[in-house]
Amino acid sequence: VTTSTGKVIVNQTITIDGYSAGLNQSEERPFGDDGGDGWGNSLHSWMFDAGEENRAEVAQINAASAVIMGRNMFGPVRGDWDRQWNGWWGEDPPFHAPVFVLTHHARDPQPMDGGTTYYFITEGIEAALAQARAAAGDGDISIHGGATTINQYLAASLVDELRLHIVPFTLGAGVRVFEGVPPLNLEQVAVRGASSVMHVTYRVRS
Amino acid sequence: VTTSTGKVIVNQTITIDGYSAGLNQSEERPFGDDGGDGWGNSLHSWMFDAGEENRAEVAQINAASAVIMGRNMFGPVRGDWDRQWNGWWGEDPPFHAPVFVLTHHARDPQPMDGGTTYYFITEGIEAALAQARAAAGDGDISIHGGATTINQYLAASLVDELRLHIVPFTLGAGVRVFEGVPPLNLEQVAVRGASSVMHVTYRVRS
Numbered sequence: 001v002t003t004s005t006g007k008v009i010v011n012q013t014i015t016i017d018g019y020s021a022g023l024n025q026s027e028e029r030p031f032g033d034d035g036g037d038g039w040g041n042s043l044h045s046w047m048f049d050a051g052e053e054n055r056a057e058v059a060q061i062n063a064a065s066a067v068i069m070g071r072n073m074f075g076p077v078r079g080d081w082d083r084q085w086n087g088w089w090g091e092d093p094p095f096h097a098p099v100f101v102l103t104h105h106a107r108d109p110q111p112m113d114g115g116t117t118y119y120f121i122t123e124g125i126e127a128a129l130a131q132a133r134a135a136a137g138d139g140d141i142s143i144h145g146g147a148t149t150i151n152q153y154l155a156a157s158l159v160d161e162l163r164l165h166i167v168p169f170t171l172g173a174g175v176r177v178f179e180g181v182p183p184l185n186l187e188q189v190a191v192r193g194a195s196s197v198m199h200v201t202y203r204v205r206s
Numbered sequence: 207v208t209t210s211t212g213k214v215i216v217n218q219t220i221t222i223d224g225y226s227a228g229l230n231q232s233e234e235r236p237f238g239d240d241g242g243d244g245w246g247n248s249l250h251s252w253m254f255d256a257g258e259e260n261r262a263e264v265a266q267i268n269a270a271s272a273v274i275m276g277r278n279m280f281g282p283v284r285g286d287w288d289r290q291w292n293g294w295w296g297e298d299p300p301f302h303a304p305v306f307v308l309t310h311h312a313r314d315p316q317p318m319d320g321g322t323t324y325y326f327i328t329e330g331i332e333a334a335l336a337q338a339r340a341a342a343g344d345g346d347i348s349i350h351g352g353a354t355t356i357n358q359y360l361a362a363s364l365v366d367e368l369r370l371h372i373v374p375f376t377l378g379a380g381v382r383v384f385e386g387v388p389p390l391n392l393e394q395v396a397v398r399g400a401s402s403v404m405h406v407t408y409r410v411r412s
Contacts, residue, residue: 016370016384016392016406016408017224017383017384018223018224164222166406168391168392168393168394168408169389169390169391169392170384170387170389170390170392171389172384172386172387172388172389177223178222178223178376178378180378181376181378182378183375183376183377183378184375184376185374185375186222186374186375186376187374187402188374188399188401188402188403188404190399191397191398191399191404192397192399193394193396193397193398193406195394196393196394197394198394198397198404198406200222200372200399200404202222202374
């Protein structure tokens, strides 16, 4: 892990039992059974319903100079790219930066408005990180998720900083951050409780 | 869940990946492989090495009018009580209250110094709670752990308040809080970050 250039930061919203998505993910409900239907509270309400209170954390997420995400976070298309899926975020995505999507299926780069371009990386997590590093210059790289992608980067010791946004419910099933990752020794850098989320930043010790 | 009398409070120290004990628990190392050997940081260092900074949380844990714990938290003896094991906490335990130990093996009550008496309950979690309630009067009851016991009380909707003390490392294996518990809707009541632990209090919504 080098920090002479920007940091590699994981940003992830998780339940208090560690899940970043529920079961039954679909195009209509990208986070699956995430509590939103029954409880008026879902994984990402803190970003939207309480965006003002959590402005600093949302801004930090969107400040990355390059973004890496897994294909399941990018969209619901599986297998070949048999339809023109350009992400969940519309024509002007909030990234304003190159986004490297991990996939087993090659596809040409997809430019969007506002400075976002989606690049499709078929050579694995280290190749994606190298390209993100080249694109980010001195800026930070954000591993945006999902948990499967994050766990791969954590297991490979490629993460400098872990920013978790922990919401006050449990899901009991789904995709769990840290699952299958060897033990990590972290330094707790900052903790902030907002009204229905707590934000914690850890530095990953080498 | 009734709150006309004292509350039923769960207190538990967990890693950021949800474990309250590591693998290989033994008499010498009651929390098993809990990071203490290699990292100079273990599950409960916040209570001992940083006790002053966390005085309020430690005091709260020890303020319960009655305590419930599982047999594995009480000690390493399995099966019949073939030796006079009186807990990990010496002759004058910090509870100063009746402690109800869940077990499948009957044993006479064991009085200790300072107001602690260990009672051995063979009729299950609801019986233990009823006896703790009778003993506690208007005071609070603390479910002290371990995770297996806590998970049974959570699954049975018998907990009013959940106080987690989250330490900055992962274990990746062991006994995990919330495992097998149906989804819980919580109200985040308080968050405090200390130097190497964060304390969060949740109210369990009915």
